[in-house]
Amino acid sequence: MAREFVDTVTAYFPRVEEHFKRFGITGDVVAKAYYCEVFLEMLPCEKFHQVSKKAGIDVSQKFHLKRLEQRRQKEEQKVERAEQRRKEENVHIRRQIR
Numbered sequence: 590m591a592r593e594f595v596d597t598v599t600a601y602f603p604r605v606e607e608h609f610k611r612f613g614i615t616g617d618v619v620a621k622a623y624y625c626e627v628f629l630e631m632l633p634c635e636k637f638h639q640v641s642k643k644a645g646i647d648v649s650q651k652f653h654l655k656r657l658e659q660r661r662q663k664e665e666q667k668v669e670r671a672e673q674r675r676k677e678e679n680v681h682i683r684r685q686i687r
Contacts (some may be wrong), residue, residue, distance in 0.1 A: 591622040598625040 595618060599605050605628060614620050634640045 591618045595621045595625055598629065602628070 605625060609615065609621060614624055630643065631640050634643060
């Protein structure tokens with residue numbers, strides 16, 4: 590049964606055979622059948638976020654906004670540390686001048 594399914598999928602989509610080699614799926618007909626099933630499920634997806642959504646992985650806008658905010662905060666902290674170092678260096682230089 591699994592062999593027939595794999596044969597049918599590879600008849601319509603020959604590139605699946607290349608995928609088997611690329612991902613190291615050899616010999617095991619059940620593993621090939623699982624891959625074919627996932628391949629067929631993902632065919633209608635045009636973009637990666639659609640594949641992720643179909644697989645149940647959260648790629649919502651909220652998640653992206655949270656990451657963006659974390660990056661922004663990290664960048665602000667970096668700038669603040671640099672400014673603090675400059676101020677400390679200026680104080681040190683002024684003390685040396687006096």
